[in-house]
Amino acid sequence: MARGTRDEEFSEYVAQRRTQLRRIAYLLCGDVHKAEDLVQTALMKLYVAWHRVQREGNIDAYVRRILVNSGIDESRRPWRREEPGLDGLDPVMAEGLAVEDRRALIEALASLPLGQRRVVILRYFVGLSVDETATDLNCVPGTVKSQSARALARLNDMLTAQFRAVGGHR
Structure with missing residues:
Protein backbone atom coordinates (compact mmCIF):
# COMPACT_ATOMS: atom_id res chain seq x y z
CA MET A 1 0.00 0.00 0.00
CA ALA A 2 1.36 3.39 -0.94
CA ARG A 3 2.17 5.85 1.81
CA GLY A 4 -0.21 8.42 0.32
CA THR A 5 -3.09 5.94 0.52
CA ARG A 6 -2.21 5.03 4.10
CA ASP A 7 -2.08 8.69 5.10
CA GLU A 8 -5.38 9.41 3.33
CA GLU A 9 -7.14 6.49 5.00
CA PHE A 10 -5.76 7.44 8.40
CA SER A 11 -6.71 11.09 7.94
CA GLU A 12 -10.23 10.09 6.92
CA TYR A 13 -10.57 7.91 10.01
CA VAL A 14 -9.34 10.71 12.28
CA ALA A 15 -11.72 13.23 10.68
CA GLN A 16 -14.66 10.88 11.31
CA ARG A 17 -13.79 9.87 14.89
CA ARG A 18 -11.85 12.70 16.51
CA THR A 19 -14.83 14.33 18.23
CA GLN A 20 -15.99 11.02 19.73
CA LEU A 21 -12.44 10.21 20.86
CA ARG A 22 -12.16 13.60 22.57
CA ARG A 23 -15.42 13.01 24.42
CA ILE A 24 -14.34 9.58 25.59
CA ALA A 25 -10.96 10.93 26.70
CA TYR A 26 -12.61 13.84 28.53
CA LEU A 27 -14.91 11.49 30.41
CA LEU A 28 -11.93 9.32 31.32
CA CYS A 29 -9.79 12.11 32.74
CA GLY A 30 -12.14 15.06 33.39
CA ASP A 31 -9.88 17.70 31.87
CA VAL A 32 -10.05 19.08 28.34
CA HIS A 33 -6.28 19.52 28.01
CA LYS A 34 -5.42 16.08 29.31
CA ALA A 35 -8.11 14.64 27.06
CA GLU A 36 -6.49 16.23 24.03
CA ASP A 37 -3.14 14.77 25.09
CA LEU A 38 -4.72 11.32 25.41
CA VAL A 39 -6.26 11.59 21.95
CA GLN A 40 -2.94 12.67 20.44
CA THR A 41 -1.16 9.75 22.12
CA ALA A 42 -3.81 7.32 20.89
CA LEU A 43 -3.63 8.65 17.34
CA PRO A 78 3.19 12.18 39.77
CA TRP A 79 2.93 15.47 37.88
CA ARG A 80 -0.57 14.51 36.72
CA ARG A 81 -1.98 14.53 40.26
CA GLU A 82 -3.16 18.11 40.00
CA GLU A 83 -6.61 19.63 40.10
CA PRO A 84 -8.23 19.49 36.64
CA GLY A 85 -9.02 22.48 34.47
CA LEU A 86 -10.01 26.05 35.13
CA ASP A 87 -13.59 26.99 35.91
CA GLY A 88 -15.46 27.90 32.76
CA LEU A 89 -12.84 26.50 30.38
CA ASP A 90 -13.80 22.84 30.35
CA PRO A 91 -15.92 21.76 27.37
CA VAL A 92 -19.68 22.03 27.43
CA MET A 93 -21.72 18.83 27.25
CA ALA A 94 -24.47 18.40 24.70
CA GLU A 95 -27.76 20.13 25.45
CA GLY A 96 -30.38 18.19 27.32
CA LEU A 97 -29.44 18.61 30.95
CA ALA A 98 -29.36 21.82 32.92
CA VAL A 99 -25.89 23.18 33.62
CA GLU A 100 -26.14 22.18 37.28
CA ASP A 101 -27.18 18.64 36.36
CA ARG A 102 -24.35 18.27 33.83
CA ARG A 103 -21.83 19.49 36.38
CA ALA A 104 -23.22 17.13 39.02
CA LEU A 105 -23.03 14.21 36.59
CA ILE A 106 -19.44 14.98 35.55
CA GLU A 107 -18.39 15.40 39.21
CA ALA A 108 -20.11 12.17 40.20
CA LEU A 109 -18.49 10.34 37.30
CA ALA A 110 -15.08 11.76 38.22
CA SER A 111 -15.49 10.55 41.81
CA LEU A 112 -15.90 6.92 40.73
CA PRO A 113 -12.89 4.63 41.04
CA LEU A 114 -11.05 4.44 37.72
CA GLY A 115 -12.20 0.91 36.90
CA GLN A 116 -15.84 1.76 37.43
CA ARG A 117 -15.52 5.01 35.49
CA ARG A 118 -13.97 3.20 32.51
CA VAL A 119 -16.79 0.64 32.47
CA VAL A 120 -19.51 3.31 32.68
CA ILE A 121 -17.95 5.34 29.86
CA LEU A 122 -17.50 2.38 27.54
CA ARG A 123 -20.87 0.77 28.33
CA TYR A 124 -23.16 3.77 28.55
CA PHE A 125 -21.44 6.62 26.74
CA VAL A 126 -19.82 4.69 23.90
CA GLY A 127 -22.61 2.08 23.91
CA LEU A 128 -20.52 -1.08 23.91
CA SER A 129 -21.91 -4.44 24.93
CA VAL A 130 -20.65 -6.23 28.04
CA ASP A 131 -18.45 -8.48 25.89
CA GLU A 132 -17.03 -5.58 23.85
CA THR A 133 -16.27 -3.65 27.03
CA ALA A 134 -14.57 -6.70 28.55
CA THR A 135 -12.44 -7.05 25.42
CA ASP A 136 -11.47 -3.37 25.45
CA LEU A 137 -10.55 -3.51 29.14
CA ASN A 138 -8.89 -6.93 28.91
CA CYS A 139 -11.08 -8.47 31.59
CA VAL A 140 -13.92 -10.98 31.85
CA PRO A 141 -17.59 -10.02 31.27
CA GLY A 142 -18.38 -10.71 34.93
CA THR A 143 -16.00 -7.94 35.96
CA VAL A 144 -17.73 -5.53 33.60
CA LYS A 145 -21.13 -6.46 35.03
CA SER A 146 -20.06 -6.10 38.66
CA GLN A 147 -18.17 -2.83 38.06
CA SER A 148 -21.15 -1.49 36.14
CA ALA A 149 -23.62 -2.41 38.87
CA ARG A 150 -21.45 -0.85 41.59
CA ALA A 151 -20.83 2.29 39.55
CA LEU A 152 -24.48 2.83 38.69
CA ALA A 153 -25.54 2.29 42.30
CA ARG A 154 -22.91 4.77 43.49
CA LEU A 155 -23.87 7.33 40.84
CA ASN A 156 -27.53 6.93 41.78
CA ASP A 157 -26.75 7.45 45.48
CA MET A 158 -24.58 10.51 44.85
CA LEU A 159 -26.94 12.18 42.41
CA THR A 160 -30.04 11.42 44.48
CA ALA A 161 -28.41 12.85 47.60
CA GLN A 162 -27.36 15.96 45.71
CA PHE A 163 -30.82 16.38 44.19
CA ARG A 164 -32.43 16.16 47.63
CA ALA A 165 -29.88 18.61 49.06
CA VAL A 166 -30.95 21.29 46.56
CA GLY A 167 -34.64 20.78 47.29
CA GLY A 168 -35.76 18.45 44.49
CA HIS A 169 -38.96 16.45 44.77
CA ARG A 170 -38.59 13.45 42.40
Whole structure:
Protein backbone atom coordinates (compact mmCIF):
# COMPACT_ATOMS: atom_id res chain seq x y z
CA MET A 1 0.00 0.00 0.00
CA ALA A 2 1.36 3.39 -0.94
CA ARG A 3 2.17 5.85 1.81
CA GLY A 4 -0.21 8.42 0.32
CA THR A 5 -3.09 5.94 0.52
CA ARG A 6 -2.21 5.03 4.10
CA ASP A 7 -2.08 8.69 5.10
CA GLU A 8 -5.38 9.41 3.33
CA GLU A 9 -7.14 6.49 5.00
CA PHE A 10 -5.76 7.44 8.40
CA SER A 11 -6.71 11.09 7.94
CA GLU A 12 -10.23 10.09 6.92
CA TYR A 13 -10.57 7.91 10.01
CA VAL A 14 -9.34 10.71 12.28
CA ALA A 15 -11.72 13.23 10.68
CA GLN A 16 -14.66 10.88 11.31
CA ARG A 17 -13.79 9.87 14.89
CA ARG A 18 -11.85 12.70 16.51
CA THR A 19 -14.83 14.33 18.23
CA GLN A 20 -15.99 11.02 19.73
CA LEU A 21 -12.44 10.21 20.86
CA ARG A 22 -12.16 13.60 22.57
CA ARG A 23 -15.42 13.01 24.42
CA ILE A 24 -14.34 9.58 25.59
CA ALA A 25 -10.96 10.93 26.70
CA TYR A 26 -12.61 13.84 28.53
CA LEU A 27 -14.91 11.49 30.41
CA LEU A 28 -11.93 9.32 31.32
CA CYS A 29 -9.79 12.11 32.74
CA GLY A 30 -12.14 15.06 33.39
CA ASP A 31 -9.88 17.70 31.87
CA VAL A 32 -10.05 19.08 28.34
CA HIS A 33 -6.28 19.52 28.01
CA LYS A 34 -5.42 16.08 29.31
CA ALA A 35 -8.11 14.64 27.06
CA GLU A 36 -6.49 16.23 24.03
CA ASP A 37 -3.14 14.77 25.09
CA LEU A 38 -4.72 11.32 25.41
CA VAL A 39 -6.26 11.59 21.95
CA GLN A 40 -2.94 12.67 20.44
CA THR A 41 -1.16 9.75 22.12
CA ALA A 42 -3.81 7.32 20.89
CA LEU A 43 -3.63 8.65 17.34
CA MET A 44 0.16 8.44 17.26
CA LYS A 45 0.05 4.82 18.40
CA LEU A 46 -2.72 4.06 15.92
CA TYR A 47 -0.75 5.56 13.03
CA VAL A 48 2.24 3.34 13.81
CA ALA A 49 0.03 0.23 13.85
CA TRP A 50 -2.38 1.35 11.10
CA HIS A 51 -1.76 -1.51 8.63
CA ARG A 52 -2.08 -4.22 11.27
CA VAL A 53 -5.10 -2.71 12.98
CA GLN A 54 -6.86 -2.02 9.70
CA ARG A 55 -6.20 -5.59 8.54
CA GLU A 56 -7.62 -6.99 11.81
CA GLY A 57 -10.68 -4.85 11.26
CA ASN A 58 -11.61 -3.34 14.63
CA ILE A 59 -9.97 0.06 14.61
CA ASP A 60 -12.41 1.66 17.08
CA ALA A 61 -11.80 -1.00 19.75
CA TYR A 62 -8.03 -0.62 19.34
CA VAL A 63 -8.21 3.16 19.77
CA ARG A 64 -10.53 2.92 22.79
CA ARG A 65 -8.14 0.50 24.42
CA ILE A 66 -5.23 2.87 23.79
CA LEU A 67 -7.25 5.73 25.34
CA VAL A 68 -8.08 3.70 28.44
CA ASN A 69 -4.54 2.37 28.89
CA SER A 70 -2.93 5.75 28.22
CA GLY A 71 -5.32 7.35 30.69
CA ILE A 72 -4.22 4.89 33.35
CA ASP A 73 -0.56 5.48 32.54
CA GLU A 74 -0.99 9.25 32.71
CA SER A 75 -2.90 9.14 35.99
CA ARG A 76 -0.02 7.27 37.60
CA ARG A 77 2.52 9.95 36.74
CA PRO A 78 3.19 12.18 39.77
CA TRP A 79 2.93 15.47 37.88
CA ARG A 80 -0.57 14.51 36.72
CA ARG A 81 -1.98 14.53 40.26
CA GLU A 82 -3.16 18.11 40.00
CA GLU A 83 -6.61 19.63 40.10
CA PRO A 84 -8.23 19.49 36.64
CA GLY A 85 -9.02 22.48 34.47
CA LEU A 86 -10.01 26.05 35.13
CA ASP A 87 -13.59 26.99 35.91
CA GLY A 88 -15.46 27.90 32.76
CA LEU A 89 -12.84 26.50 30.38
CA ASP A 90 -13.80 22.84 30.35
CA PRO A 91 -15.92 21.76 27.37
CA VAL A 92 -19.68 22.03 27.43
CA MET A 93 -21.72 18.83 27.25
CA ALA A 94 -24.47 18.40 24.70
CA GLU A 95 -27.76 20.13 25.45
CA GLY A 96 -30.38 18.19 27.32
CA LEU A 97 -29.44 18.61 30.95
CA ALA A 98 -29.36 21.82 32.92
CA VAL A 99 -25.89 23.18 33.62
CA GLU A 100 -26.14 22.18 37.28
CA ASP A 101 -27.18 18.64 36.36
CA ARG A 102 -24.35 18.27 33.83
CA ARG A 103 -21.83 19.49 36.38
CA ALA A 104 -23.22 17.13 39.02
CA LEU A 105 -23.03 14.21 36.59
CA ILE A 106 -19.44 14.98 35.55
CA GLU A 107 -18.39 15.40 39.21
CA ALA A 108 -20.11 12.17 40.20
CA LEU A 109 -18.49 10.34 37.30
CA ALA A 110 -15.08 11.76 38.22
CA SER A 111 -15.49 10.55 41.81
CA LEU A 112 -15.90 6.92 40.73
CA PRO A 113 -12.89 4.63 41.04
CA LEU A 114 -11.05 4.44 37.72
CA GLY A 115 -12.20 0.91 36.90
CA GLN A 116 -15.84 1.76 37.43
CA ARG A 117 -15.52 5.01 35.49
CA ARG A 118 -13.97 3.20 32.51
CA VAL A 119 -16.79 0.64 32.47
CA VAL A 120 -19.51 3.31 32.68
CA ILE A 121 -17.95 5.34 29.86
CA LEU A 122 -17.50 2.38 27.54
CA ARG A 123 -20.87 0.77 28.33
CA TYR A 124 -23.16 3.77 28.55
CA PHE A 125 -21.44 6.62 26.74
CA VAL A 126 -19.82 4.69 23.90
CA GLY A 127 -22.61 2.08 23.91
CA LEU A 128 -20.52 -1.08 23.91
CA SER A 129 -21.91 -4.44 24.93
CA VAL A 130 -20.65 -6.23 28.04
CA ASP A 131 -18.45 -8.48 25.89
CA GLU A 132 -17.03 -5.58 23.85
CA THR A 133 -16.27 -3.65 27.03
CA ALA A 134 -14.57 -6.70 28.55
CA THR A 135 -12.44 -7.05 25.42
CA ASP A 136 -11.47 -3.37 25.45
CA LEU A 137 -10.55 -3.51 29.14
CA ASN A 138 -8.89 -6.93 28.91
CA CYS A 139 -11.08 -8.47 31.59
CA VAL A 140 -13.92 -10.98 31.85
CA PRO A 141 -17.59 -10.02 31.27
CA GLY A 142 -18.38 -10.71 34.93
CA THR A 143 -16.00 -7.94 35.96
CA VAL A 144 -17.73 -5.53 33.60
CA LYS A 145 -21.13 -6.46 35.03
CA SER A 146 -20.06 -6.10 38.66
CA GLN A 147 -18.17 -2.83 38.06
CA SER A 148 -21.15 -1.49 36.14
CA ALA A 149 -23.62 -2.41 38.87
CA ARG A 150 -21.45 -0.85 41.59
CA ALA A 151 -20.83 2.29 39.55
CA LEU A 152 -24.48 2.83 38.69
CA ALA A 153 -25.54 2.29 42.30
CA ARG A 154 -22.91 4.77 43.49
CA LEU A 155 -23.87 7.33 40.84
CA ASN A 156 -27.53 6.93 41.78
CA ASP A 157 -26.75 7.45 45.48
CA MET A 158 -24.58 10.51 44.85
CA LEU A 159 -26.94 12.18 42.41
CA THR A 160 -30.04 11.42 44.48
CA ALA A 161 -28.41 12.85 47.60
CA GLN A 162 -27.36 15.96 45.71
CA PHE A 163 -30.82 16.38 44.19
CA ARG A 164 -32.43 16.16 47.63
CA ALA A 165 -29.88 18.61 49.06
CA VAL A 166 -30.95 21.29 46.56
CA GLY A 167 -34.64 20.78 47.29
CA GLY A 168 -35.76 18.45 44.49
CA HIS A 169 -38.96 16.45 44.77
CA ARG A 170 -38.59 13.45 42.40
